[in-house]
Amino acid sequence: VMHGLSLERNPIEILETGRSISDIIDGKIRQLYSVVKRHRQWISLLPRVKPFYAVKCNNTTAVLKMLSTLDTGFDCASKAEIELALSLGVKPDDIIYAHTTKPLSHIRYACAHRVNLMTFDNEEELLKISLVHPQAKLVIRIAVDDSKSMVRLSPKFGARLPTVRQLLGRARELNLEVVGVSFHVGSGCTRSSAFRQAIEDARRVFDVASLLGFQMRLLDIGGGFSKIGDFQEKFEEFSEVINGSLDEFFPPVSGLEVIAEPGRYYVESAFTLAVNVIAKRVVVEDGAIKCTGSTHLMMMYYINDGVYGSMSCIIFDPAHCKLEPEPRYRSVIWGPTCDSIDKITESYWIPELYVGDWLLIDNMGAYTVSVTTDFNGFEKAHIYTVVTAETCVFFFFLPEVCPLLFCFQGARHASYVISS
Numbered sequence: 001v002m003h004g005l006s007l008e009r010n011p012i013e014i015l016e017t018g019r020s021i022s023d024i025i026d027g028k029i030r031q032l033y034s035v036v037k038r039h040r041q042w043i044s045l046l047p048r049v050k051p052f053y054a055v056k057c058n059n060t061t062a063v064l065k066m067l068s069t070l071d072t073g074f075d076c077a078s079k080a081e082i083e084l085a086l087s088l089g090v091k092p093d094d095i096i097y098a099h100t101t102k103p104l105s106h107i108r109y110a111c112a113h114r115v116n117l118m119t120f121d122n123e124e125e126l127l128k129i130s131l132v133h134p135q136a137k138l139v140i141r142i143a144v145d146d147s148k149s150m151v152r153l154s155p156k157f158g159a160r161l162p163t164v165r166q167l168l169g170r171a172r173e174l175n176l177e178v179v180g181v182s183f184h185v186g187s188g189c190t191r192s193s194a195f196r197q198a199i200e201d202a203r204r205v206f207d208v209a210s211l212l213g214f215q216m217r218l219l220d221i222g223g224g225f226s227k228i229g230d231f232q233e234k235f236e237e238f239s240e241v242i243n244g245s246l247d248e249f250f251p252p253v254s255g256l257e258v259i260a261e262p263g264r265y266y267v268e269s270a271f272t273l274a275v276n277v278i279a280k281r282v283v284v285e286d287g288a289i290k291c292t293g294s295t296h297l298m299m300m301y302y303i304n305d306g307v308y309g310s311m312s313c314i315i316f317d318p319a320h321c322k323l324e325p326e327p328r329y330r331s332v333i334w335g336p337t338c339d340s341i342d343k344i345t346e347s348y349w350i351p352e353l354y355v356g357d358w359l360l361i362d363n364m365g366a367y368t369v370s371v372t373t374d375f376n377g378f379e380k381a382h383i384y385t386v387v388t389a390e391t392c393v394f395f396f397f398l399p400e401v402c403p404l405l406f407c408f409q410g411a412r413h414a415s416y417v418i419s420s
C-alpha cells in the first residue's frame with residue numbers, strides 16, 4: 001500500500017514490496033485529473049476567454065494533439081515550438097508567438113508560415129518586426145504587479161505603463177499594426193487582485209492606443225493559473241474576479257476577443273513521475289556511516305531522475321515537507337548526477353527505502369518533461385500516454401478526432417512520465 005507522504009505540491013508515494021507498479025498506476029488512473037477535465041472546467045468558468053495553451057509548459061505531442069482537438073489555440077515562444085504546433089496541424093491563426101524578445105530568424109520563420117500574431121514590449125523588437133514581418137498583428141505586453149506569484153516574469157518582460165505611449169507612437173511611425181494588449185501576472189499567482197489590476201491597466205493602454213488611432217481588438221490575460229495544493233480553490237476565485245473585471249472594463253458589447261496563455265493549469269496533474277531508488281547511504285549526524293536500525297540515522301537516497309531531468313521545477317517550485325507523527329527517518333533524496341545541486345528534498349521524513357524501490361510523484365506535468373537535459377548521460381524520463389474510456393467516448397462524437405482516437409487506443413487516462 002502507498003503512503004501519502006505530505007509533500008505539499010508534489011507528494012511522493014512509496015511503492016512497497018508485494019504490490020506491482022501497475023497496481024499503483026491503475027489506482028492513479030482513477031484519481032487523475034485529465035487535460036480534458038481541466039478544459040471543460042476552463043470553458044465553463046471563463047466563457048469569454050479562449051485558452052492558447054503555453055507549449056513551453058509541456059510539449060508532449062499527445063497533450064498538444066488533444067488540446068488542438070479541443071480547439072484551443074497555442075502560445076509558442078520560439079521557431080521550434082511554432083514548427084511543432086504546425087506539424088500537428090494547428091492553423092497559423094491559432095498561434096500567438098508570445099515572446100517579446102525574439103531572434104530575427106524566428107520572426108522570419110513566423111512570417112514565412114503566416115503566424116502573424118506576436119507580442120512586443122520594446123522598440124528594438126518593433127524595428128526587427130518592421131524589417132522582416134511588417135504585416136504582423138502586434139500585441140503590446142505590459143509589466144504588471146506579479147509580486148505575489150511563485151515565478152515572477154515582469155522583471156524581465158513587459159513595457160512599464162509610463163513608456164506605453166511612446167512605444168505605441170513608435171509602432172505608428174513604423175506603420176505597424178498593434179491589435180491588442182497582453183500581460184502575465186506570474187506563474188503560480190496567489191492573488192486574484194493581480195488580475196483585476198492588470199485588466200484595469202490594460203484598459204488604460206487601450207485608451208491610449210485608441211487616441212493614437214489604433215483599432216485594438218484583443219486582450220491576452222496570460223497564464224498564472226493552478227489547481228493543486230494551496231491553489232485548489234483559487235481557479236474559481238480567479239475566474240469570478242476575471243469575469244467581473246472584463247465586464248467592468250471591457251463589456252461584451254465592445255466585441256473584444258479575450259484570450260489567455262495557461263500552461264501549468266492544463267497539464268500539472270496529468271503527469272505522474274515514477275522514479276527508482278538506485279543507491280542509498282545511511283549517515284549518522286557526525287558523518288560516520290553505520291547500519292540501519294535507529295530513527296536517529298539519516299538516510300540518503302539516490303534516484304534515477306533529478307534536477308537535471310524532470311525535476312528542475314523544484315528550483316523555483318520547492319516542495320515543502322511536513323513532519324509525520326510516527327517514527328520515520330529524516331531522508332535526503334538526491335538526483336542521479338554528480339552535481340550536488342541535484343537535490344530533490346532536504347529533510348523529508350519517510351519510512352526506510354531500499355535500492356530498487358519505486359517512488360511515485362504526483363502533479364509532475366508542468367515545466368518537467370519540457371525542461372530536461374541529458375547531463376552526465378542520464379536518460380530522460382520515458383513518457384507513456386493513457387486515456388480513460390470516458391475521454392475516448394467524448395472524442396468519439398467528434399469525427400475529426402478519429403486519428404487521435406486511434407493513437408490513444410487501448411489506453412485509459414491522462415499521461416504518465418515513467419523514469420527508466
Ligand code: PLP
Pocket residue numbers: 054057075098099153184186187188222223224225261262263264265
Ligand atoms: N505565457 C508566457 C509568456 C509565459 O512566459 C508563461 C510561463 O512562463 C506562460 C504563458 C505560462 O504560464 P503558466 O504556466 O503560469 O500558466
